[in-house]
Amino acid sequence: MSERADAIVVGGGILGASTALHLKLQGVERVVLLERDGLAQGTTAAGGGLVGMASPLLGWGPEEDAIERYGFGFYAELADRGHEFGWRQTGMLLAATADAPPEVLPQALLDAERVPEARRVDAAEAQELAGIFDVDAMAGGIYVASGGRLRAQEAALALARRFTELGGVVDERRPVTGLLRDGDSVVGVETPRGRVHAESVVLAAGPWTNELLAHVGFRAPMVVLIATRVLTEPLGVPPTLPALMLFEFDYLWAREEGGGLLFGSNYECTPRYAFVDEPTPPRFSELPINGVLQTQVVGKAAARAIPALGRYETATVAHGGPAYTADTRGMVGAIPGVEGLFMVGGCNECGVTHGPGFGRLVAELVTTGRGGVADAAPFDPGRFGDRYPDGASIASARSVAEDHAVSG
Numbered sequence: 001m002s003e004r005a006d007a008i009v010v011g012g013g014i015l016g017a018s019t020a021l022h023l024k025l026q027g028v029e030r031v032v033l034l035e036r037d038g039l040a041q042g043t044t045a046a047g048g049g050l051v052g053m054a055s056p057l058l059g060w061g062p063e064e065d066a067i068e069r070y071g072f073g074f075y076a077e078l079a080d081r082g083h084e085f086g087w088r089q090t091g092m093l094l095a096a097t098a099d100a101p102p103e104v105l106p107q108a109l110l111d112a113e114r115v116p117e118a119r120r121v122d123a124a125e126a127q128e129l130a131g132i133f134d135v136d137a138m139a140g141g142i143y144v145a146s147g148g149r150l151r152a153q154e155a156a157l158a159l160a161r162r163f164t165e166l167g168g169v170v171d172e173r174r175p176v177t178g179l180l181r182d183g184d185s186v187v188g189v190e191t192p193r194g195r196v197h198a199e200s201v202v203l204a205a206g207p208w209t210n211e212l213l214a215h216v217g218f219r220a221p222m223v224v225l226i227a228t229r230v231l232t233e234p235l236g237v238p239p240t241l242p243a244l245m246l247f248e249f250d251y252l253w254a255r256e257e258g259g260g261l262l263f264g265s266n267y268e269c270t271p272r273y274a275f276v277d278e279p280t281p282p283r284f285s286e287l288p289i290n291g292v293l294q295t296q297v298v299g300k301a302a303a304r305a306i307p308a309l310g311r312y313e314t315a316t317v318a319h320g321g322p323a324y325t326a327d328t329r330g331m332v333g334a335i336p337g338v339e340g341l342f343m344v345g346g347c348n349e350c351g352v353t354h355g356p357g358f359g360r361l362v363a364e365l366v367t368t369g370r371g372g373v374a375d376a377a378p379f380d381p382g383r384f385g386d387r388y389p390d391g392a393s394i395a396s397a398r399s400v401a402e403d404h405a406v407s408g
């Protein structure tokens with residue numbers, strides 16, 4: 001059996017669903033989204049769902065500013081169309097306790113030209129916004145009125161629904177097992193249920209993208225690191241809670257979910273680095289719990305700021321494998337030397353925030369060869385040449401780049 005499309009997207013996480021939708025929005029007629037499992041069951045299923053102005057925090061440029069702002073409007077419009085995915089424009093709050101050094105609140109966020117909607121808040125106002133602090137422990141924070149929170153898995157499903165409403169085709173439980181070549185061009189994909197031919201193929205397979213790129217002899221310099229989230233039982237957390245970050249506690253982040261707290265933090269123990277230079281397993285369901293325990297330790301330490309983190313009794317957990325790059329910027333664009341093949345990935349744990357904009361950017365590159373939402377050059381998958389030959393070298397370059405950005 002052989003099928004034909006104008007464009008194929010491989011991978012139905014938030015980046016693939018967004019790419020497929022944006023290809024339709026840009027007028028591509030026959031777009032097929034192929035997903036190995038069910039939609040949004042990979043890293044997206046574990047996504048925290050904070051959507052905010054991450055760009056100034058991580059030292060990124062006007063390109064990410066534009067991509068993030070596009071995403072805020074995009075999610076709001078999708079929700080206005082009646083899609084339910086827990087979207088709320090709560091804004092983002094970076095808070096600090098009275099014991100934290102002042103530099104824990106990145107000044108870059110207070111650049112009035114770049115982020116006019118950001119302002120300093122004192123402890124009382126931080127508590128008014130969040131409603132979950134021990135106000136006596138707090139110094140205050142920076143509140144950014146844009147952005148908000150959503151449920152990442154439901155958001156990806158909503159994007160896919162909008163894609164099919166526009167005539168796109170979703171084919172689940174259909175893994176791509178090979179890429180069809182004609183000389184230097186990719187002209188389709190191989191699957192166990194037959195070939196699909198197309199002029200353009202976009203790989204959006206998240207932590208599994210490099211397995212597919214191996215078919216054309218290219219390796220995108222990305223490293224897969226495990227990230228973990230914990231969700232408590234209902235604790236009376238208000239749904240208006242802004243997307244919350246307390247950098248002094250290992251970059252703790254949190255949002256409300258079902259009246260409980262959905263939270264995570266950085267951790268350096270296993271399973272964080274389990275797949276740095278190992279193949280990524282197809283599922284993340286059976287990983288060591290050390291990272292979960294460490295996240296809970298961080299949560300307990302933060303309980304002096306957020307008492308609810310000290311009194312929950314049950315928790316569920318989810319793991320994902322964001323793909324990180326050496327300069328912490330995404331990988332969106334054409335694969336060097338291979339006509340017709342593109343990728344969208346290197347999410348750096350911001351794929352929900354950047355999903356709409358990255359999907360639009362790669363769709364623009366497919367249809368016009370140029371970025372419209374933002375300049376595509378900083379995201380070129382070929383930008384590193386062969387500078388980072390393995391996962392370990394990317395992981396160490398990335399942590400230096402991130403530390404430098406956050407400390408200004």
Ligand SMILES: Cc1cc2nc3c(=O)[nH]c(=O)nc-3n(C[C@H](O)[C@H](O)[C@H](O)COP(=O)(O)OP(=O)(O)OC[C@H]3O[C@@H](n4cnc5c(N)ncnc54)[C@H](O)[C@@H]3O)c2cc1C
Nearest residue numbers: 011013015036042043044047048050176206320351352353
């Ligand atoms: C704990 C945690 C918290 C996070 N918090 C946030 C946050 O607050 N804000 C934010 O912006 N981001 C956050 N992220 C990051 C965000 O979740 C990811 O950036 C995003 O989900 C990545 O989406 P993706 O589409 O690239 O990958 P995935 O969701 O993994 O999708 C890839 C898809 O490709 C499919 N696939 C793989 N191989 C094949 C094949 N051969 N054929 C067909 N299909 C294939 C997979 O089955 C999968 O569905 C968080 C991530 C984690 C883990």
